[in-house]
Amino acid sequence: MKFSDIILQGMQDTLYIWKREFRLTVRDQGVLIFFILVPLLYPIIYALIYNNEVVRDVPVAVVDNSHSFKSREFLRHVDGTPDVKIISYSSNMEEARGLMRNKDAYGIIYIPSSFSKDIARMEQTHVSIFCDMSGLLYYKAILSACTEVSLDMNNDIKIERAGNTTDRQDEITRYPIKYQYIPMFNPQNGFASFLIPAVLILILQQTLLLGIGLSAGTARERNQFKDLVPINKHYNGTLRIVMGKGLSYFMVYAIVSVYLLGVVPRIFSLNQIGLLQTLIMFIVPYLAACIFFAMTCSIFVRNRELCFLIFVFTSIPLLFISGISWPGAAIPPFWKAISYIFPSTFGINGFVRINNMGATLDEVRHESQVLWIQAGVYFITTCLVYRWQILNSRLHVLRKHREMKNKRLLDSREAVE
Amino acid sequence: MKAERKKKYISLYNVSKRECKNLVSRPIYLFCMVIAPLFCTFFFTTLMGSGLPTNLPIGAVDQDQTSVSRNLLRNLDAFQQIAITERFTDVAAARRSMQRGDIYGFFYIPHQTAKKAIAQKRPTISFYTNSSYLIAGSLLYRDMRTMSELTNGALARETLRAKGLTDDQIQSLLQPIVIDSHPINNPWLNYSVYLCNTLIPGVLMLLIFQITVYSIGVELKEKTSREWLRQGNNSMFISLWGKLLPHTIIFFIIGSFIDVYLYCYLKFPCESGLGPMIFATLFMILAAQSTGVVMIGTLPTLRLGLSFASLWGVVSFSISGFTYPVMAMDSWLQGIANLFPLRHYFLIYVDQALNGYPMIYSWNSYLALLIFIFLPFAVINRLKKAMLYYTYQP
Numbered sequence: 028m029k030f031s032d033i034i035l036q037g038m039q040d041t042l043y044i045w046k047r048e049f050r051l052t053v054r055d056q057g058v059l060i061f062f063i064l065v066p067l068l069y070p071i072i073y074a075l076i077y078n079n080e081v082v083r084d085v086p087v088a089v090v091d092n093s094h095s096f097k098s099r100e101f102l103r104h105v106d107g108t109p110d111v112k113i114i115s116y117s118s119n120m121e122e123a124r125g126l127m128r129n130k131d132a133y134g135i136i137y138i139p140s141s142f143s144k145d146i147a148r149m150e151q152t153h154v155s156i157f158c159d160m161s162g163l164l165y166y167k168a169i170l171s172a173c174t175e176v177s178l179d180m181n182n183d184i185k186i187e188r189a190g191n192t193t194d195r196q197d198e199i200t201r202y203p204i205k206y207q208y209i210p211m212f213n214p215q216n217g218f219a220s221f222l223i224p225a226v227l228i229l230i231l232q233q234t235l236l237l238g239i240g241l242s243a244g245t246a247r248e249r250n251q252f253k254d255l256v257p258i259n260k261h262y263n264g265t266l267r268i269v270m271g272k273g274l275s276y277f278m279v280y281a282i283v284s285v286y287l288l289g290v291v292p293r294i295f296s297l298n299q300i301g302l303l304q305t306l307i308m309f310i311v312p313y314l315a316a317c318i319f320f321a322m323t324c325s326i327f328v329r330n331r332e333l334c335f336l337i338f339v340f341t342s343i344p345l346l347f348i349s350g351i352s353w354p355g356a357a358i359p360p361f362w363k364a365i366s367y368i369f370p371s372t373f374g375i376n377g378f379v380r381i382n383n384m385g386a387t388l389d390e391v392r393h394e395s396q397v398l399w400i401q402a403g404v405y406f407i408t409t410c411l412v413y414r415w416q417i418l419n420s421r422l423h424v425l426r427k428h429r430e431m432k433n434k435r436l437l438d439s440r441e442a443v444e
Numbered sequence: 445m446k447a448e449r450k451k452k453y454i455s456l457y458n459v460s461k462r463e464c465k466n467l468v469s470r471p472i473y474l475f476c477m478v479i480a481p482l483f484c485t486f487f488f489t490t491l492m493g494s495g496l497p498t499n500l501p502i503g504a505v506d507q508d509q510t511s512v513s514r515n516l517l518r519n520l521d522a523f524q525q526i527a528i529t530e531r532f533t534d535v536a537a538a539r540r541s542m543q544r545g546d547i548y549g550f551f552y553i554p555h556q557t558a559k560k561a562i563a564q565k566r567p568t569i570s571f572y573t574n575s576s577y578l579i580a581g582s583l584l585y586r587d588m589r590t591m592s593e594l595t596n597g598a599l600a601r602e603t604l605r606a607k608g609l610t611d612d613q614i615q616s617l618l619q620p621i622v623i624d625s626h627p628i629n630n631p632w633l634n635y636s637v638y639l640c641n642t643l644i645p646g647v648l649m650l651l652i653f654q655i656t657v658y659s660i661g662v663e664l665k666e667k668t669s670r671e672w673l674r675q676g677n678n679s680m681f682i683s684l685w686g687k688l689l690p691h692t693i694i695f696f697i698i699g700s701f702i703d704v705y706l707y708c709y710l711k712f713p714c715e716s717g718l719g720p721m722i723f724a725t726l727f728m729i730l731a732a733q734s735t736g737v738v739m740i741g742t743l744p745t746l747r748l749g750l751s752f753a754s755l756w757g758v759v760s761f762s763i764s765g766f767t768y769p770v771m772a773m774d775s776w777l778q779g780i781a782n783l784f785p786l787r788h789y790f791l792i793y794v795d796q797a798l799n800g801y802p803m804i805y806s807w808n809s810y811l812a813l814l815i816f817i818f819l820p821f822a823v824i825n826r827l828k829k830a831m832l833y834y835t836y837q838p
Contacts, residue, residue, distance in 0.1 A: 057747050075777065076762045082772040101621070128801050151616045153624050160630040161794040162769045163638055167582065170625050177621040178593070184620045185600070203561050203599035205568040206592035208585060211542070213575035218768045221578040298576075332661070335750040336476050336654050340647055342758060344487050353635070354548065354580040357497030359490060376545060383576040386543040393544075 040261045044271025047261075052238075052275060055245060057331065061238035066230055066283045073219075073226050074295040080217030084112035085168040088123040088132040091116060095143035101154070104176040105136065110168035133159040134169040146184060212384045213298065220298050224382050225351040225375045227287045231280065231314070232371045233342050235321040239276065240334030243325035252427070254420035255326070256413065265414045269322070269406070276318045284310055292382070301381035305388050309377050312398035316370035319405035326412045349375040373397045455677035459686025462675055466659070467690060473659075476651050477694050484647040485702050489710060492636035499527035500580055503538045503550035506531065512558035516569075516595050520551060523587045542572075548580040549573035551588060561599055569595075579635070629713045629798050637712050641797065642766040642790050644702055645725070649732045649786055650757030652695055656736025657753045659687065660827075661746030669831040680828040684820070688733050695733075699725040707797065715800020724792045731785040731816035741823025744830035760786040788812045 052058050091098050106113045114132055117123040126132040135157040145152035156173050158166040182202075213220045246255055256262055288306065292299045328334045347353055348366045355376070358366070366372040377394035380386040388395065467473045504520075506513050521528045530547060532538040538550040552570045560567035571588040575581040597618045604614045630637050663669040676683030703721050707714035714721060739756070740749040762768065763777065764787040770778050781787045788809040795806040803810075 060747075060751055072759060073762060076759075076773055077768055078774065079772050082769050085771075128799075128805050146620050149613065149616055149620075151620060151622055153622050155624045155626060157626045157628055159794075159799070160627050160633075160638070161790075161798060162766065163633065163635075164769055164772070166625075166627055166633070170623070173623050173625075177623050181618075181620050185617060188617055202566065202596055203564070203603065204557065204592075204596055205566055206589075206596070207568060207570045208589065209570055209572045210575040210581060210585070211539075211572050213578070213581070216575050216578065216582065218578070221576060224576075332658065332665075332746050332750055333472055335754055336472055336651075336658060339654065339754045339758065340480055340484070340650055343643065343647060343650075343761060344484060347488070347491060351577065352579055353492055354497045354500055354577055355545075356500055356548070356580075357494060359493065362487070362491055379576055380543055380545060384543045384574070390540060390543045390545075 037264060037267050040264060040267040041271045041274070043261045044268055045274045048242075048272050048275040049278065051242065052279060055242060057241050057245070058238045061234045061241065062279055062283065065234050065237075066287055069230055070223065070227055070287060070291045071294075073223055074291070074297075077217075077219035077222060078295065080215055080219050082162075082164045082168055083109050085110060085134065085165050086112055086114040086132050087134040087136055087169060088115045088117050088126045089113050090118075090120055090123050090135060090137045092140040093138050093142035093144075097143040097146055098138045101138065101142075101176060101180060102136070104179065105172050108172040108175060111172040127157075127159060133161075133165040136169075136173065149188065219295065220383070222352070223295070223297060224292070224379050225346060225349060227291060228313070228374045228378045229342060229346055229349075229371050230287060231284065232317045232320075232345075232369070232374065233338065234283075235276065235280065235317045236324060236338045237334050239318070239321040240325045240328040240338060241331055243322075244328045244331035244334060247329060248331055250420075252420060252423035254423060255416040256420045262417075265410050265417060268413055268417075269319075269409050272322065273315075273318050273409075276321075277314060280314050280318070284314065288378070288382070298383045300383070300385040302385075302387070305381050305386075305391075306378075308388055309381055309391060309395050309398075312395055312402050313370060313374040313377070315402040316398045316405060317374070319402060319409045320370055322409040323405050323412055326416070345369055345371050348372060351375055351379060367397070370398060370401050373401070452677060452679075452682060455675060455679075456682050456686045456689075459672070459676045459683055460689050462672070463659070463687045463690050467694075473655065476655050477691070478698060480651055481644075481648045481698050481702070485644050485705060488640045488643050489636060489706075492639065495632055495634035495636050496525065497580065497583065497635075498524055500525055500549075500584060501527055501529040501547045502584060503530040503532055503541055503547045504528050505533070505535055505538050505550055505552045507533070507555045508553045508557040510558040512561070512595075513553045516553065516591060517551065519594070520588065520591045523591070525583050526587050538572075542574050547574075548577055549584040549588070551591075629715060629800070636710075639766070641706065641712060641793055642764065642786070643761070644706070645699075645728060645789055645793075646757075646761050646764070646786050648695070648699060648702070649728065649760065649789075650754070652691075652729060652732035653736045653739065653753035653757045654750060655691060656688065656733050657740045657749040658746070659691070660684075660737070660740045661744075661749050664744060664830060665746045673828070673831050680824050680831070684737060684824070684827075688737075692729060692733060695729045696726055699729055712797070714797045716796035716803075720796045720803060721793070724789060724796060727792075727810065727813045727817075728785060728789040731788075731813040734817045734820050735785055737820040737827070738823055741820065741827040741830075744827060756784065760784045763787065764790045766790050782812065785813060785816050788816075 052062065089102055091102060102113060105111055115123070115126055117126065120135070120137065123132065123135045127135065137155040137157070139153065142152050142154070154173065154177065156169055158169050160166060210216055243255055246257065250257060256268065262268055288310065327337065348358065348362055348369070349372045350358055350366075373394040377391040377398070380391055504517050506517060517528060520526055530541060532541065532550070535552055538547070538552070541547050542550065550572050552572065554567065554569070557567045557569060569592065571592065573581040573584045573588070600618060601614050604617060609617065627633060663672050672687070673680070673683050676686055700722050703718060703725055706712045707718055707721060735756070736753060739752045743749045743752055763770070763773075763781045763784055765781065770781050770787070773781070791809040792806045795801045795809075796803065
């Protein structure tokens with residue numbers, strides 16, 4: 028056979044496999060759950076849970092032993108912040124603690140009896156806050172509300188004491204240097220804007236792992252020798268199988284990505300400031316890396332349903348190892364090295380930067396390079412494991428063939444005798 | 445009568461023995477019941493081993509270049525959680541570095557800040573954090589704000605001194621009201637304590653859901669369900685008990701090991717002592733197993749049952765409220781949160797281990813778990829029907 032014929036046949040086989048795999052995918056209800064239903068519904072569940080972005084009006088109890096004009100002013104301001112809501116003025120700490128035990132309050136603000144006296148005497152006075160630590164957001168809310176109010180009141184007190192004569196002087200005593208805080212890329216410090224972009228990218232990888240694992244399990248169960256590669260004249264080259272299958276998954280996921288990364292953030296009005304072409308240039312290697320990674324991993328799936336047990340729980344560690352919630356700079360080197368195995372680590376970081384921070388392709392160069400490398404490496408490993416599988420299935424067929432032949436020989440011999 | 449009872453015990457024993465053989469013969473059980481939970485325990489506790497991230501890289505844009513600005517940045521660098529790793533000449537370069545992911549925030553001191561401050565012209569300094577990384581952003585915010593306050597204090601001190609006040613007077617003048625914060629029982633704000641205590645049981649619970657559904661569903665798939673039922677004296681109750689008892693024992697050993705590891709070895713706060721937590725772990729395991737039975741009972745197909753288990757298990761992490769509080773969710777979601785056993789385990793953990801309240805305060809969470817434990821009775825007939833007449837469709 029001429030070289031050009033081989034190429035031509037290879038192309039034809041690739042197209043054949045692509046078509047066949049696509050048909051298998053569309054017909055398999057289980058795979059459709061992963062490829063369509065999960066990407067469709069999961070982000071909506073998450074977005075609904077985190078939709079309010081921040082915690083408001085954390086209930087606190089107050090023990091005001093000072094009962095003075097100043098202490099009431101302090102508490103009124105605290106109650107006025109959006110973060111905290113005073114639900115009870117308790118007469119002593121024991122009563123306030125009781126409220127916390129019953130989860131009516133998540134914190135206590137304690138004002139000592141000497142509060143206004145100390146201020147009048149020009150001595151420092153201490154307001155104590157006690158926080159329930161079951162959620163750090165409660166602590167953050169109560170602490171920031173009280174700090175905010177105390178700084179404001181401190182300035183007023185400072186101005187009173189400094190004995191200035193003009194408003195301008197007041198301002199200067201208040202803050203010789205003004206300062207401003209600018210939270211970038213997520214101005215309200217919201218939970219949804221922080222977590223959901225990462226979850227979206229992780230969903231792409233995990234559903235591919237599950238879906239491809241499931242279809243590999245199905246292929247094995249349908250095959251009479253429990254092999255991954257069917258006996259079919261089109262399935263006799265590693266490259267065409269890998270390319271054909273990869274292409275059909277890629278086609279499905281191109282559409283899923285548009286929904287996940289384009290439509291979902293829009294529905295829930297999350298940050299979305301990335302350039303479209305940057306995003307496309309970045310997502311292509313990510314999908315390729317994920318698809319080949321999933322195809323390599325699918326070798327471990329011997330039964331249809333095992334992929335649930337193997338892959339689902341990994342989502343939680345993978346989200347943490349990506350460095351989105353626990354900062355990447357604080358991840359121990361060992362786990363950092365492990366994180367290089369997974370496309371999601373780089374996919375999440377790159378996507379968050381493009382989508383939330385408007386990074387260009389140049390600024391996510393490192394991530395996209397690693398993704399291309401991963402795509403290449405996992406392409407090779409996929410080819411290797413498929414090659415191994417093809418040889419296996421040929422071996423099984425041959426063995427079966429020989430058995431049959433021997434049996435027939437034996438039968439005919441018996442018949443002669 | 446007595447013989448009848450004895451027969452029941454024998455069939456219970458037989459079913460358990462049969463299940464033990466299954467557990468040993470399939471490596472997936474070893475993976476999901478022992479390796480995966482222990483791996484996750486090890487993973488999360490070492491990942492967040494430092495408790496709080498230290499030396500988060502930030503940038504400095506110092507256009508002032510005076511002793512005031514240098515002093516400010518040097519003091520900022522001395523904070524435990526901050527390390528100034530890069531210096532830029534303008535804000536745009538710093539922003540690009542943030543977009544590259546090299547730094548989590550930066551401090552900007554514009555031209556002539558010190559000069560303007562001395563001339564009482566009130567210059568402005570700014571600090572920027574990348575709040576897409578929420579934890580890093582809020583930690584940096586705290587330190588950078590403290591630094592700005594301290595700098596202001598130092599400058600105001602000069603002014604006040606010029607007015608003839610003594611240093612003692614100034615000290616109390618600058619900060620008349622001080623906030624003393626007491627984070628109860630986690631004074632270090634340790635993230636590992638805050639997250640691992642619920643994350644690890646959450647993973648365990650997800651795996652229990654899945655293994656329970658799988659071990660029952662696989663009998664349906666491989667058409668061994670009638671044999672299983674026969675060994676269980678044709679009683680669904682005995683068959684289920686016998687099958688799940690070995691699981692309970694293994695999961696309880698793993699769960700107790702996790703408790704001992706967290707509270708005795710890593711010394712996470714455990715005000716109630718170990719006993720109540722092990723008790724809570726047992727309740728959690730039983731509730732999770734029962735929920736698993738309900739899942740396969742309502743959807744008696746292996747694939748659909750496992751989908752249900754995975755969905756419920758994964759959503760648990762978000763809806764149980766240990767990262768993002770339930771009170772901040774919409775009210776209908778607050779109701780739905782009660783359908784997740786992890787939510788109740790989390791509340792028990794907070795009451796017992798973290799806050800050390802008497803067990804009576806967690807009665808409603810225990811009651812909820814108890815309801816979960818009795819829930820399988822609602823689906824037991826449906827499950828039996830499936831065992832007898834169901835045919836597997838791939």
